[in-house]
Amino acid sequence: MSRWVNRPEGSNWGDFGPDDQIGRLNLITPEKIRAAAAEVKTGERFCLSLPLDLPGGNILNPRRYPPEISPTMRSQNRPNMNYNLSQDDPNMIDVICDDMVVLHTQYSSQWDSLAHVGQEFDADGDGRAEIVYYNGYRGGEHIRGPEDEGGSRALALGIENMAAAGVQGRGVMIDLEGAFGRAKTLVGYDGLMRVLETDNVVIEEGDMICLHTGFAQMIMDMDGKPDKDKLHNSCAALDGRDGRLLNWISDSGLSLLIADNYAVEAYPSRAGHGNCAFLPIHEHCLFKLGIHLGELWYLTPLNNWLKANGRSRFLLTAPPIRLPGAVGSPANPVATV
Incomplete structure (x- = not known):
């Protein structure tokens, strides 16, 4: 079933196929x-x-911040940075570093x-605008917010x-x-x-x-x-x-x-x-x-x-x-x- 009846003026929705995402x-x-x-x-x-x-x-942009880098943690909450593995096994001589990042994409x-970026647009042709994105993918269904099942995530x-x-x-x-x-x-x-x-x-x-x-x-x-x-x-x-x-x-x-x-x-x-x-x-x-x-x-x-x-x-x-x-x-x- 098509996701849209109307497509925006000047758009190419459907030209690369009904399920195109690129x-x-x-x-x-x-x-x-x-x-x-x-x-x-x-x-x-x-x-x-x-x-x-x-x-x-x-x-x-006040909503976007620089990356925050920190080490991953080993047992007993010890940071995995310049970590000498001999602390776990006296026969080991390796030193290891391993990190994580919080990144604003x-x-x-x-x-x-x-x-x-999407728009409120009457894709259904029923006189009511709904949140839609390229090729008719829907807000709440395909692009989910924090209030939707599973939380924020683009499923399409x-x-x-x-x-x-x-x-x-x-x-x-x-x-x-x-x-x-x-x-x-x-x-x-x-x-x-x-x-x-x-x-x-x-x-x-x-x-x-x-x-x-x-x-x-x-x-x-x-x-x-x-x-x-x-x-x-x-x-x-x-x-x-x-x-x-x-x-x-x-x-x-x-x-x-x-x-x-x-x-x-x-x-x-x-x-x-x-x-x-x-x-x-x-x-x-x-x-x-x-x-x-x-x-x-x-x-x-x-x-x-x-x-x-x-x-x-x-x-x-x-x-x-x-x-x-x-x-x-x-x-x-x-x-x-």
Whole structure:
């Protein structure tokens, strides 16, 4: 039985099958991966993640905190760090360390799963809106909250689906900092098209788009002591209220949308009219099109190398952690040029 009668205007629900959970990752075909592999010319590699304890503190999002690392515990509540096993057996000479981490999955460089943003939408066609996510998966049934049976967990659209798909393909860099500097700038369709034309950037179906703004480099330079006012008033970000930009995201065939800033799009977005999404690109990508979003990636060293070598394309390998039920994940992407 179909989960929906109505699908949102401009969405692709059902286009990849009634039970699809990976959205436009389906566009990265074996042929696209072979084309991505052909972008490797020198074999140099770039780590595209921030250290997971950055940005530092919780000024970017008061609900997200840095990781907390602690040792696991042995018998008699002894910490398993520099633990000499001779305490258990005098014939043993080994020393062992073993730890655990409390991790906010979307604190630093991250992936948003398709369960990250849904909407109240009348998918049943009965005149009443219900909580739904990409491809009609339901809040309470498929994406469960703390009040639901079993507690909070994404039984559908969780990040493990993205991980199992194997996130690898051709990355394409768009250098917004090169065009707009680090001044706070809303980039709509016209501005983005000028950058693509000026830098001779070509985007094909299945490409993974990376937007370089310099924001993550600012975080690195602040070294765990982020300046809230400076960060919130710097760098370019996409204007999610620009309808032509949203149409371009739909029509371009891009498979994933990634940026080195906090939310890919301007946050908060420009004021909308009537009932509107708080983060319109999140709604358009995660809810309507099944496009995973990557945020707070560290793109500056790779961008600089690509610019110096007259390139914009590279092989990108970027799986999330395979954590069933999670709605987001740290990312540790690797670009190979």
